[in-house]
Amino acid sequence: MTAETSTHAYPVTARNRVKRLHERGSYDRDSVYAILDAAMLCHVAYVIDGQPYATPTLFWRKGDTLYWHGSSASRMLRHLKAGTPACLTVAHLDGLVLARSGFNHSANYRSAMCFGTARLVEDPEEKIEAMRDVIDRFYPGRSALLRPITTQEAKATTIIAMQIEEAAAKVRAKGVGDDEEDFALPIWAGVIPVTTMLGTAETCHRLVEGVEKPETLSIFPVGGKLDTALLTGQRIYEGG
C-alpha cells in the first residue's frame, strides 16, 4: 500500500500534488503531522484584494485543524463569513548540499503545505479554549499556572482556524546527488547539517524571589533540538 492509497492520506488534487521532484512528496497524515508538529512558526498565504501575502505566524495543530493568531487577515475575514482559501506552510532547513555541479546543489529540508478555508474563531468558548491550547501545546500544563485570561484579552485576540482539506509533505534527506560522470571530478562535495537548537533560558529579571522554573519545561533542555521539544510537547498535548 502506498501513502496515496492509505485511508489515512489526504486526497490528491491539482492543488496539493507535488509537481517538481514528485518522488519527494507524500500525502499521508502522519508525514504531514510530523513536519507540522516539529514547528512553532509557519507561513500562511492569503489573497487580499488580489494581492498575495505570506505572513509568518505561530500556529498549532489540533487533530486535522490548524490554529493561528490572525492579524493581517482578520479584517478581511470579518467580512467573509464563509471563510477564505488559505495555504499554511511549514519548512525546516536541515542541511546545505554542495555538489560537483551548480545544478546538483540542493538543500535537505522537510516541508508541509496545507490547504483549506480559513475562518475567524468567533465563538467565545472556542476562543478561550484556543487561547489555553496555544499555551499548553507548547508548554505542557502551563495555562493552569498562569494568571487567568481576561474578557478584554479574549476580545483583543484574533484566532483563525482552518481544517486541512488537502496537504502534501515534501522531504529531501540524503547526501550529494551528482550526475554519475561527475563523481570522478576532483571537487569537494558534501552536506553541511543545519539544526535549530535551544539555548540557556534567560529568566525574567523581575522574577519573584524563590520561584523555580517548572519541571514541565524540561522538554526544552539547553543544547536540545527545538523540533524534538516541539514534537514532545505535541504528544503530551494530544495525550492530555
Add this chain to the structure above:
Amino acid sequence: MTAETSTHAYPVTARNRVKRLHERGSYDRDSVYAILDAAMLCHVAYVIDGQPYATPTLFWRKGDTLYWHGSSASRMLRHLKAGTPACLTVAHLDGLVLARSGFNHSANYRSAMCFGTARLVEDPEEKIEAMRDVIDRFYPGRSALLRPITTQEAKATTIIAMQIEEAAAKVRAKGVGDDEEDFALPIWAGVIPVTTMLGTAETCHRLVEGVEKPETLSIFPVGGKLDTALLTGQRIYEGG
C-alpha cells in the same frame, strides 16, 4: 530622521504597512536586507486561479532584486508575460517568550515581507548569471571550481526574479513584556533562545582521494550560526 522618511526607505502603502504591533516595524532597506541576507529559505506567496500558495524555496538578493528557483509558479508565469504580484517573506525565530499571562506569551523573531511583481528570467545570459550567482552568493567563489553549467541544465532550470517595490521588517528582540501588575505573581517567566547552528560537514563518500574542502567554506564553521555565515557570504558576494 526616522526610518520612514529616509531616502533609503521603501514607500509605505496599505500593502506593506505594519498594522499589528506597528512599533515593531521598519521600512528602511538596511533593516530589510539584514533579515533577508541572514536567510537561505524564504516563503513566496502567489495566487494561482484564486488559490493562494505559500511555497518554501531557496532565494538570494542582488541589490533590490530577489531571485528564487521557481516551480509551482513557472507554468503560470509562462502565460503572464507582465508578471504576477507576489510576496516573498523571510522569518527567523530567535526565542520563545514565556510570560506570566497567556496573553503576553510571545516569540522573539526577525521577519521581512517584500512585495513586487514576479517575472520569469528568460534571457539566457541573465539566467546563466543567476545560476552562477546562486552558488557564489552562498559559497564564495565556488562556481569557478565546479563543472560548468550545460545548456540542457540551463533549460531545465526555472528562475524567477522580483524587484522589491515595497517591504517591511518586523522585529521582536526583548525580554518578557508582562502587564505591570503581573510582575508580582509567583510565576516563572523568561526567554528560551533559539539558534540555527551549523554541524560538522559530511563529506560525500565518493570524494576523489586527496581533495580538500576549499578554504572559502570556512565561513561555515562547526558550531557557528547559520545566519552569521549567510550574512558573511552576502557581504563577499556584494563586494566581488
